[in-house]
Amino acid sequence: MLKIEKIAELSQVELELLYIGFQQKWEKLLKKKTFQEFCRLYQSTDSRERYYRIMEAGELAGVFGISGFFSRKKQVKGHKKQVSDWRWYFGKELLNDSVARNECYLSFLVIGNAFQGQGIGKACLQFIEEQSREKAEIKCVTLFVSTSNQRAIALYKRAGFEVDRKVSSLLTKYFVDEKSWYKMKKRLR
Numbered sequence: 001m002l003k004i005e006k007i008a009e010l011s012q013v014e015l016e017l018l019y020i021g022f023q024q025k026w027e028k029l030l031k032k033k034t035f036q037e038f039c040r041l042y043q044s045t046d047s048r049e050r051y052y053r054i055m056e057a058g059e060l061a062g063v064f065g066i067s068g069f070f071s072r073k074k075q076v077k078g079h080k081k082q083v084s085d086w087r088w089y090f091g092k093e094l095l096n097d098s099v100a101r102n103e104c105y106l107s108f109l110v111i112g113n114a115f116q117g118q119g120i121g122k123a124c125l126q127f128i129e130e131q132s133r134e135k136a137e138i139k140c141v142t143l144f145v146s147t148s149n150q151r152a153i154a155l156y157k158r159a160g161f162e163v164d165r166k167v168s169s170l171l172t173k174y175f176v177d178e179k180s181w182y183k184m185k186k187r188l189r
Contacts, residue, residue, distance in 0.1 A: 021110030061115040106143040147180040
């Protein structure tokens, strides 16, 4: 049975799933192809995301993060930013979007390979929509997706998301090897 649960932070195994889900982008951004380096930097980054773990029959099936006015910024204490980490922080800023007060932003959704094609992504989107509808201020759910990720785009469209705009950036092409993105939106009210 599918279970979606809020978690305070991503564990090592959840970070590994996130890393694998976007491995090509992370490695391009980091210029170091190690999971340990990804963990060090990801855990040192201030964040507004609320994290969720997806369990299926007692196994980790996926993770996702959402943010909006309802989420508080989590500041990491005791970590000094190093000049050598500039690519990470600059790249993360490029991938961030300012979230309007009336929106819920899906910053990432990763379903493990063994669990894909089973409706888990759809169930997560329904969960996010239900959570968002409970907050009267939230009028829409938004996300960014690479224009080359046709499988994800199809999932989002089936769930009622529409392309709000196309964004192209030579900087994101340089840092994460993706030039074109769709901002997709699902209106709730």
